[in-house]
Amino acid sequence: MEPYRSILQKRGYRMTPQRIAVLRVMAEFGRHMTPIEVFQQAQQELPGMTEPTVYRTLNFLSEQGLLLAAHVGSGQFVYEIALRDHHHLICRECGEALEIGHELLAQLYENLKNQTGFQINSMHVTFFGLCPGCQEKKPSAQISDNSSTAGQQSG
Amino acid sequence: MEPYRSILQKRGYRMTPQRIAVLRVMAEFGRHMTPIEVFQQAQQELPGMTEPTVYRTLNFLSEQGLLLAAHVGSGQFVYEIALRDHHHLICRECGEALEIGHELLAQLYENLKNQTGFQINSMHVTFFGLCPGCQEKKPSAQISDNSSTAGQQSG
DNA sequence: ATCCTTATTGCAACTAGTTGCAATAACTAA
DNA sequence: TTAGTTATTGCAACTAGTTGCAATAAGGAT
Numbered sequence: 434m435e436p437y438r439s440i441l442q443k444r445g446y447r448m449t450p451q452r453i454a455v456l457r458v459m460a461e462f463g464r465h466m467t468p469i470e471v472f473q474q475a476q477q478e479l480p481g482m483t484e485p486t487v488y489r490t491l492n493f494l495s496e497q498g499l500l501l502a503a504h505v506g507s508g509q510f511v512y513e514i515a516l517r518d519h520h521h522l523i524c525r526e527c528g529e530a531l532e533i534g535h536e537l538l539a540q541l542y543e544n545l546k547n548q549t550g551f552q553i554n555s556m557h558v559t560f561f562g563l564c565p566g567c568q569e570k571k572p573s574a575q576i577s578d579n580s581s582t583a584g585q586q587s588g
Numbered sequence: 589m590e591p592y593r594s595i596l597q598k599r600g601y602r603m604t605p606q607r608i609a610v611l612r613v614m615a616e617f618g619r620h621m622t623p624i625e626v627f628q629q630a631q632q633e634l635p636g637m638t639e640p641t642v643y644r645t646l647n648f649l650s651e652q653g654l655l656l657a658a659h660v661g662s663g664q665f666v667y668e669i670a671l672r673d674h675h676h677l678i679c680r681e682c683g684e685a686l687e688i689g690h691e692l693l694a695q696l697y698e699n700l701k702n703q704t705g706f707q708i709n710s711m712h713v714t715f716f717g718l719c720p721g722c723q724e725k726k727p728s729a730q731i732s733d734n735s736s737t738a739g740q741q742s743g
Numbered sequence: 744a745t746c747c748t749t750a751t752t753g754c755a756a757c758t759a760g761t762t763g764c765a766a767t768a769a770c771t772a773a
Numbered sequence: 774t775t776a777g778t779t780a781t782t783g784c785a786a787c788t789a790g791t792t793g794c795a796a797t798a799a800g801g802a803t
Contacts, residue, residue: 447750447799469789483753488790493751504659522706531704541696545715549686551677553717560700562708602769602780624759638783643760648781 437499444497454478455490456514459500465511501557521559526567592654599652609633610645611669614655620666656712676714681722 437456438448458474459466466474472487491512494500501515518535535556542553592611593603613629614621621629627642646667649655656670673690690711697708 442800445750449751449799451752481753484789485754485791486752489751522700522704522708524706525709531706533700533704537699537703538696541693542715544692545677545688548692549677549688550720551679551686551715551717552723553677553715554680555715555717558713558715560697560706560708560710560713562706562710565705568707597770600780604769604781606782636783639759640761640784641782644781 440499441497446493446497450479451475451482451486452490452494454482455487455494456499459512459514463514463516465503465513467509467511471512498556503557503559515556518556520557523559523561524564524567525561526563529564529566531564595654596652601648601652605634606630606637606641607645607649609637610642610649611654614667614669618669618671620658620668622664622666626667653711658712658714670711673711675712678714678716679719679722680716681718684719684721686719 434448434453434456437452441448441452454475455471457478458471462474468488468491471491472482472484475487476482491500491502495502495512499515500512502510502512503521504510519532520535520538522531522533523529538558545551545553589603589608589611592607596603596607609630610626612633613626617629623643623646626646627637627639630642631637646655646657650657650667654670655667657665657667658676659665674687675690675693677686677688678684693713700706700708
């Protein structure tokens with residue numbers, strides 16, 4: 434927990450029991466979690482923990498880069514601990530999720546920087562699509578065809 | 589409105605006054621709108637329109653690819669009409685937003701397809717970063733440095 | 744060790760968004 | 774044109790998430 438403490442303190446923020454509880458939970462579970470799940474677990478770690486604090490803490494820690502946040506379809510907003518830079522690929526049909534390394538996006542970020550001057554730092558992008566299995570059952574199509582494809586969010 | 593109607597009907601869905609009202613509003617404004625904004629405007633078009641219907645309609649239309657949905661930071665979930673495939677670049681500092689054409693991502697999607705078999709259809713991805721102006725004021729840094737960079741959502 | 748500044752929390756009230764279900768109405772087919 | 778099927782809506786109650794503000798406590802300075 435100490436590395437996290439020093440990161441925050443260098444930036445003028447404080448390490449609190451509530452933040453420790455959330456980081457502990459995220460580190461222990463090591464997977465996508467909804468704010469509600471985090472709240473329930475964090476309450477075990479620290480009785481008296483409140484919901485607004487969990488929401489504020491998750492938001493704060495992801496702003497600080499200690500957590501990653503992502504929308505994984507149908508309005509589900511989830512968090513996970515930031516151990517390595519990676520992104521997600523999620524199947525709209527069956528929900529199957531795949532991790533992809535950041536190196537696949539590095540070139541794109543470079544291009545965007547060259548063309549727009551923006552220095553991109555989205556280290557957790559989620560792409561939606563159809564996994565190989567679901568492509569067979571439900572062939573992809575355009576907006577003018579008879580199947581749902583594009584649209585929905587991704588960021 | 590007729591093209592939209594036939595798209596939905598081909599897929600076994602129905603065109604209703606509520607869906608027309610939402611599409612009208614989105615087409616008229618032609619920009620990012622929050623569900624609340626859409627609700628307020630749609631009520632003008634169709635008195636009696638309710639909030640659950642607006643939420644359901646926005647969700648439905650974006651699943652069908654007629655609307656695009658995106659998170660533009662700090663929990664803001666917005667929709668816009670799907671006229672052309674594009675993505676967004678948003679500055680975390682000042683909020684400046686830039687549109688980028690889909691052709692910039694086409695190669696990435698191709699690579700992902702080759703490597704994973706997934707057929708990506710995220711036609712509205714939002715990337716976060718720092719615009720040139722804000723880079724000067726606030727030099728970017730890594731997680732172990734003294735500035736906020738990575739993290740937050742994008743997908 | 745103690746004081747001081749101010750970041751952070753908890754509370755309470757609020758706004759945003761979702762869900763189950765019965766009633767309605769859009770479209771298809773005869 | 775009418776009847777039948779079922780996708781869609783509205784209602785109401787619910788869950789999720791946010792905000793303002795006073796009280797608290799983390800951490801730097803003395």
